Amino acid sequence: MSTTAGEPQDVPAAPAAGGAVGAAAASRGSLAGLGGDQRAIAAASAVLPADSPREDAAATDPRAAATDSPGEDAAATDPRAVAQAVAEAHRREWALVLAATARVAGDLDLAEECVQDAYAKALTAWAECGIPRRPAAWLTTAARNRALDVLRRDVALRKRLPLLLDELPDPVAEIPDERLRLIFTCCHPALALEAQVALTLRLLCGLTTGEVARAFLVSEATMAARITRAKKKIAAARIPYRVPDTEELPERIEAVLAVVDLVFTTGHTAPAGPELVRTDLVDRARDLARMLRVLLPGDAGVAGLLAFILLTDARRAARVDAQGRLVLLEDQDRALWDRDAIAEGRRLVREALRRRPPTRYALMAAIAAVHADAATWEATDWPEIVGLYDLLLRYRPSPVAALNRAVAIGFAEGDGYGPERGLEALDGLALEPRLAGYAYLAVARADMLRRLGRRAAARAAYEEALLFTDNDVEGDFLRSRLQKLDGNS
Amino acid sequence: MSKYLVLIYEDEASYATADAETLNGVLADHMAFIADNKDAVLSGEPLMPTTTATSIREGVVTDGAFAETKEALGGYYLIEAPDIDAALAVAKQVPARFGGVEVRPVMVFEQP
Numbered sequence: 027m028s029t030t031a032g033e034p035q036d037v038p039a040a041p042a043a044g045g046a047v048g049a050a051a052a053s054r055g056s057l058a059g060l061g062g063d064q065r066a067i068a069a070a071s072a073v074l075p076a077d078s079p080r081e082d083a084a085a086t087d088p089r090a091a092a093t094d095s096p097g098e099d100a101a102a103t104d105p106r107a108v109a110q111a112v113a114e115a116h117r118r119e120w121a122l123v124l125a126a127t128a129r130v131a132g133d134l135d136l137a138e139e140c141v142q143d144a145y146a147k148a149l150t151a152w153a154e155c156g157i158p159r160r161p162a163a164w165l166t167t168a169a170r171n172r173a174l175d176v177l178r179r180d181v182a183l184r185k186r187l188p189l190l191l192d193e194l195p196d197p198v199a200e201i202p203d204e205r206l207r208l209i210f211t212c213c214h215p216a217l218a219l220e221a222q223v224a225l226t227l228r229l230l231c232g233l234t235t236g237e238v239a240r241a242f243l244v245s246e247a248t249m250a251a252r253i254t255r256a257k258k259k260i261a262a263a264r265i266p267y268r269v270p271d272t273e274e275l276p277e278r279i280e281a282v283l284a285v286v287d288l289v290f291t292t293g294h295t296a297p298a299g300p301e302l303v304r305t306d307l308v309d310r311a312r313d314l315a316r317m318l319r320v321l322l323p324g325d326a327g328v329a330g331l332l333a334f335i336l337l338t339d340a341r342r343a344a345r346v347d348a349q350g351r352l353v354l355l356e357d358q359d360r361a362l363w364d365r366d367a368i369a370e371g372r373r374l375v376r377e378a379l380r381r382r383p384p385t386r387y388a389l390m391a392a393i394a395a396v397h398a399d400a401a402t403w404e405a406t407d408w409p410e411i412v413g414l415y416d417l418l419l420r421y422r423p424s425p426v427a428a429l430n431r432a433v434a435i436g437f438a439e440g441d442g443y444g445p446e447r448g449l450e451a452l453d454g455l456a457l458e459p460r461l462a463g464y465a466y467l468a469v470a471r472a473d474m475l476r477r478l479g480r481r482a483a484a485r486a487a488y489e490e491a492l493l494f495t496d497n498d499v500e501g502d503f504l505r506s507r508l509q510k511l512d513g514n515s
Numbered sequence: 516m517s518k519y520l521v522l523i524y525e526d527e528a529s530y531a532t533a534d535a536e537t538l539n540g541v542l543a544d545h546m547a548f549i550a551d552n553k554d555a556v557l558s559g560e561p562l563m564p565t566t567t568a569t570s571i572r573e574g575v576v577t578d579g580a581f582a583e584t585k586e587a588l589g590g591y592y593l594i595e596a597p598d599i600d601a602a603l604a605v606a607k608q609v610p611a612r613f614g615g616v617e618v619r620p621v622m623v624f625e626q627p
Contacts, residue, residue, distance in 0.1 A: 266598040
């Protein structure tokens, strides 16, 4: 990698040799002007142009201006447009840029610093020379150049090289899409699930440590320690920066899907807090699932998970009313459901279900699709849903799936169905240790008892559910149900 | 290549009550494991049960294992592997029918 003539156009200059201080230190310095983390870049449209790191402009080789032709947008040098372009590149390209840089840097921390530096540099370079046609390529080259520069100068760092590379990248070749390596490293089963999730949000979504900490309701110091510990284990235990072999691939993809599913589930109904949905997490999960879909187009689990996310999140606008109160599926205004998301999800479900046996996510998506297909609550095909849960339980037994099956039995009509049968199925789960303290078991019981007119028992079950609920919106809903019960008694 | 220590933790009571046929089966399993992984296995030894252990803490000698647990360290293999995935592939084959194994990377010190 060099800055000689004949390079592709979308290439920033290498850091000027010599002049700068240690690159890692310089990157911290330039980022300090932006508030010290890349979150500032994502929010750059708000702070520019006043806070743009002018001191960094000196590091930008003027030759870049000659070779890097601006995009067609005439307002390319408008700081607001530049900030927007950088923010968008941060959202869309972070993982691509980091993954490619990690292979050159050989170290995740160094790679992160270099990528943050590249984004900071883009703010000034793009303002002066125009927004490149391929922002990701520009950013990747800038970050990789920075990494190589640091490694050239810092021999001690080069010796450390903790990231395990199977082969050295060819610096001249077209920069390949390395995101799968990064994904499988972040979601390695030798890391704790919570660490996998944290690393995924940090390294693949570009969230700051503070943002990840807030998402999982822990202090920033705790999350920082968790991420540091995970990175240390990657180096010490030699977790390879590599896509697994075909033989272990299915199992490893399953681990990746579990991480994305956890991010989605945590966002879909926040475990605690004032809001029902954590939109940021849901959007990140969908972005991750889309990324996986691009990288693993033939995988039925990936198709199923993306379908599940799309079909479930399609109901987002209908899940709370104007006052922010919870609206049950039963009472939702189905006109508010996102029809485009449903159509896309439905196509993906069909594809995912072709795999035999069906994956867990394909079945979960199929269940969501049955709801999406019902024009009204009354038109819901509950026996079909029960049948899908039966399949799910056969391939992937889980107490939560058994609970949902019991609920579906309670709503279905006909022989073997109805609230009485649903309650029986729920009672069979009462001693399941993994459901102890699980609010939805109590909620499901309460609802079934309410529909059967057994008010005293329903009240006790709602009160039990309240004990296990930390989400304010869900709590308010349960209290309103209790009030209604009292009003009728 | 890196070194990993595979620590075998098993329920000692199961061994104490096992019949000769079971014990012979375990031994045969280990022989087969070593034969199948002779390139990776550097060394390995079984340990006598924790009833024979002696612990020393701050110079004070006491009878018994350092930490009382249901599943106790009962043996180890020192293996060599290019990365954790390869190490885990070997460790998964280590016989441990009354428990499981723990894989720990061996610390490496930089040569000055």
